[in-house]
Amino acid sequence: MSVSPRLKNQHLLWRAAFGPMAENIADLEGINSKKLWELLLKTSAKKPDKIEVAQNLADGLYKGVQDIAKMEAAERRINQKIIQDQSREDLKNLNIRWLDEMINSEAQLREKMSLFWHGHFACRVVNSYFQQELLQVIRENALGNFGDLLRAVSKSPAMISFLNNQQNRKRKPNENFAREVMELFTMGRGHYTEQDIKEAARAFTGWGFNVSGEFEFRINQHDADTKTVLGKTGNFDGDAILDLLLAQKQTAKYICSKIYRFFVNEQIDEVKVNWLADRFFVNNYDIKKLLEDIFSANWFYEEKNIGTQIKSPIQLLVGIRRLLPMEMDNDQSQLxxxxxxxxxxxxxxxxxxxxxxxxxxxxxxxxxRLRLPQLITANEIVELRPKADDDTQMGMMEMAKKIKSAVKGGTATIDWTLLNKTVATVPREQLLNKLKEMILQAKMxxxxxxxxxxxxxESRENYIKxxxxxxxxxxxxxxC
Amino acid sequence: MVIKRRAFIQTGALATATLMLPKFLKAFEKPQMVPPGNKVVVVIQLSGGNDGLNTVIPIRNDIYYKQRPKLAIEKDKAVLLTDEVGLNPALEGFKQLFDEGQLSILNNVGYPNPDRSHFRSMDIWHSASASNQYVNTGWIGRYLDAQCNGCSKPTQAMEIDDVLSLALKGENNKGLAFTDPAKLYNASNEKYYKDINAAHQSGEATADYLYKTMSETLSSADYIYQQSRLHPTGAVYPSSALGRDLKTIASLILSDINTKVYYVSLGSFDTHVNQEAQQKRLFTELNDAVKAFTNDLKKNNRFEDVLMMTFSEFGRRVAQNASGGTDHGTANNLFLLSGGLKRKGILNALPNLTDLIDGDLKHTVDFKSVYATVLNKWLNANDQSILGHQFEYLDFI
Structure with a gap:
């Protein structure tokens, strides 16, 4: 069976972006996929505006941290609690505002690639300033050079704090950072030894951050002696180790495997991944070129790659909101x-x-997931009671109560006009088929x-809805 | 004999007939029965890191009182179990269970290189992994994988919650999460789902996987709902969330549902500030719900077959902090409750407060030994393949 131009284009939009939207779904028959890909590149070319939720940090939080050092223990604890609560509140905003970018921004490719890196460089710290800065590092470098991205992420206070490098000191090394950099960020398990980790950890000693939330190399905590990592010996520091890891072709292979799984198919095709990795390595880790290799390849549009991937919850939520422009009654219900x-x-x-x-x-x-559309269109009352969970709490127990009342009155007001217009000329008896084509990537x-x-x-409008x-x-x- | 017959029909005859059954019938096929007398595990997760030292209190330990001038529980306030051990005053109902040999306490349970982050440590407990390993399946989920090769019974392990925990996720099989059988039934009783499920033709593997999960959920929802109405317990339970959850579980245990593991959570025990009041409130909820539950099971002669186990992702530090609370620690105790305990009482030595690492307790029992024991001796499963390693068995069952 041949793949129609519409299906092809929708495939590209679901994978390289967050799916078609009401505004462009009508036009997906006339354009060819190559043109659409170029359009995606063009609309993502610009450096992204920063999402700032913790702008008061410099004169608020960090001043707070300095003052806190002078406080009595009890007072300090209460202040830390206030800061943490504020951070959680900010993180909710950061979440919703990034989600808004995914839904509304024209830089679809950049945001989608950022979501990939957000999972690759997974970081869980309840510090909104750190998270905001890391997100910006990721969004700015998402389509740039993987080496630059790796270096910037590795020096972000968010990651240093999450992977305990602040505690990695000369003669008292903490291996966590070195281990994850090798196992999860670059080469993957099985391509280095425990000894490599130990030695690399010594090279990262002294990497930390200061009270203003900036990277700081604390030379007096750095172990400047000789280290041997991956068969190379030298006076390595952290940067040298990252260079060493980037010089390993395995790093290109590991990243390409993950990208293939995320963008093409859960089932790895070794031949294709090797081909991508060879080129990624030769192209000096140029992410844009790697994506070009994927999204302009004929095999990307093969039937076995279309409609066979399970959407992540974020893809699902964003995808619905792109198809159906809506005003959420309660933004936080999205959390x-x-x-x-x-x-x-x-x-x-x-x-x-x-x-x-x-x-x-x-x-x-x-x-x-199956009930979500009804939930959003407010035909149903759902009471959700997730278990207490200490660091994801984010005030959600109160929210669980709120969503119940919110759902009663409708969680969202959907603007159906665009979608109605899109299918305005489609005869009633063809409507179902047409909407199926536009909405489903998997064959039904x-x-x-x-x-x-x-x-x-009862009416054409109700029929469409x-x-x-x-x-x-x-x-x-x-x-998708 | 009737039971044996029924089991035969279900596993033997139907297993081959299934191939010829039309899809819509398969969706409503009754899951496999298990003979009564089958062993059941109820896991109660105390989320947030419960303070073990104020749960099982070393009433004759001066270091305990010295390290916690404000927070220590005085001997005369504690519920006394032995000369050395007291329980938190809010756990008065546990005393009777202890005296009747239906409560065992295991001290100093933990794992090497403990992690003090809530989510990471919980992850480790759920997946039963080493602390530098990331595993995407849970110990109960892998039990399902081992037990349930090729069968479609998500009802073998169930969590009373809106979200399924990692512990219940296997590679090929996953437990089922719901808060209330009637709500689950109503939600999945949409005719639309049943209709599209019946009409779906298998083809692409991922779509088939989704339809299979949907189909199992729909038939399980019916099954659970019917079972929950078979012998609904008439006992009075407290109106708390845990009381409601344990009542749901009791009604299912009294039916002949095939569930082997129930999972439920209570929290938050993250008592950095003002610990006394918060722990008291949560323990009161635990105490009252467990009391009603165990009485109910005893009355119905089912307590011999039910093993309850509490756990928390970590204990708390030995010393109190400056805000009437305690901070994240390491090793902790856990409760084992059953009418079928083999070894009863305090199973091992209380924590040694003179031998600490950075102010934290050292673990002497790996929690994976507890899992191994439960899997092997209670659930009759191959613990070694589920846990990926042979852990030492304990003798409480």
Missing amino acids: LLQKILGQILFFPPNVAGWPGGRNWIDSSSLML SVPNSIIEKYLNK STVVNLLSTPEYQL
Whole structure:
């Protein structure tokens, strides 16, 4: 079976972006995928504006930290609690504002690639300033050079704090940072020895940050003696180790495998990954060129790669909001949904990031996914009661109560006009097929006659609405 | 004999017939029965890091009182179990269970290179991994994988919650999470889902996986709901969340559902500030709910078959902090409750407060030994393949 131009273009938009939107879904038949890819590159060319939620930090939080040192223990603890609470509050804003970028920004490719790096360089610290700065590092370098990105992330206070490098000192090394840099950020397990980690950890001694939240090399804590890492011996510091890791072709291979799984298919195709890795390495880790290699390859558009990937909760939520322009009654209910679906931005499950694929799915998460469209269009009242969870709490227990009342009155007001306009010329008897084409990437084996039974035929508008809601409520819509 | 027959029909005849059944029938096929008398585990997770030293109190240890001038619980306020051991005053109901040989206490449970972050340590407990290992499956999930090769029974392990914990996620099988059988039933009883499920033709693997999960959920929801109405417990439970959850579990245990593991959480025990009041409130909830639950099971002669286990992701530091609380620590105690305990009482020595690492307790029992014991001796499973290593068995069951 041949793949139609629409399906091809939608495939590109689901993978390299967050899916088609009401505004462009009508035009996806006339353009060729190469043109669309160039458009995606062009609209992501600009350096992204920073998302600032913790702008008061310099004169608030960090001044606070300095003052705190002078306080009595009890007082200090209360202040730390206030700072933590503020940080949590800021992180919610950071979450929602980044989500808004994914939904509305024209820099779709950049934000999508940033989401990949956000999972790759998984970092879980409840410090909104650190997280905000790390996010900006990622968004700025998302399509740039992987070496630059790796260096900038490794020097971010967020990562240094998360991986305990602040405690990595001469003669008292903490190996956590060195281990994760090798295991998760560059080469992957099995390509270095425990001894390599020990030696690399010594090279990273002295990497820390100061009270203003800036990287600082504390030379008196640095172990300047000779180290031997991956067979090379020298007076290495942290930068030298990162260079050494980038000089390993395995790093290109590891990154390409992960990118292939994220953008192309959960099932690795060794030949293709090796081809990508060779070129990524030769091109000196140019991320844009790597993506170009993927998204302009014919094999990317093969049937086996289309509609076979399980959308992450973020992809799902953002995808719905791109298709259906809506005003959320309660922005924060989006955080509760992230929690219940298993992916809260800035709260990855561990330093290895979200495992993805079938890990997103269990009975309860799948049923919530299927009911989500009804929930959003307010036909249903759902009371959610996630368990208490200390560092993701984010005030969500109160939110759980709120969403209940919010859902009662409708969680969102959807603007259907654009979508109605898009299918305005489609005859009624072809509407279901047309909407199916636009909404589902996976082939649906359920016959139209079954779906028809559930459609509201009172008016054309209601028919369209109920068709969309019912198509969104299928297992097929979980795939892209 | 009736039971044996029924089991035969379900596992033997139907197993082959399934191949020929139309899809919609398969979705409502009744999950496999297990004979009554089967062993059940109820895990109660105390989220947030419960302070073990104010749970099981070393009433004759001067260091304890010295390190916690404000927070230590005086001997005359504690619920006395032995000359040396007292319980938190809010756990008065545990005393009777202890005296009747239905409560065992295991001290100093932990793991090497402990992590003091909530989520990471919880991850380690759920996945039963080493502290420098990242594993995407949980110990109960892998038990499902081992038990349930090729079968479709998410009801073998269930969590009373809106979100399924990592502990219950296996590679190929996952437990089921819900808060209330009736709500689950209503939510999944949409005719639309059943209709599209029946009409789906298998093809692409990932789509089939989603349909299979949906189909199992729909049939499980029906099954759980029917079972929960079979012998609903008439006992009075406290109206707290845990009381409600344990009541749900009791009704299912009294039915002939095939569930082997139930999972439920209580929290938050993260008592950095004002610990006394918060721990008291949570323990009161725990105490009242467990009392109602164990009485109910005893009355129905099921307590011999039920093993309850509490755990928390870590204990807290020995010394109190300056805000009437305690900070994140390491090793901790856990409660084992059952009418079928083999070794009863205090199973091992209380923490040695003179032998600490950076002010924290040293663990003497790896929590994975507890899992190994439960898996092997209670659930009759191959603990070594589930845990990836042979851990020493304990003798409480």
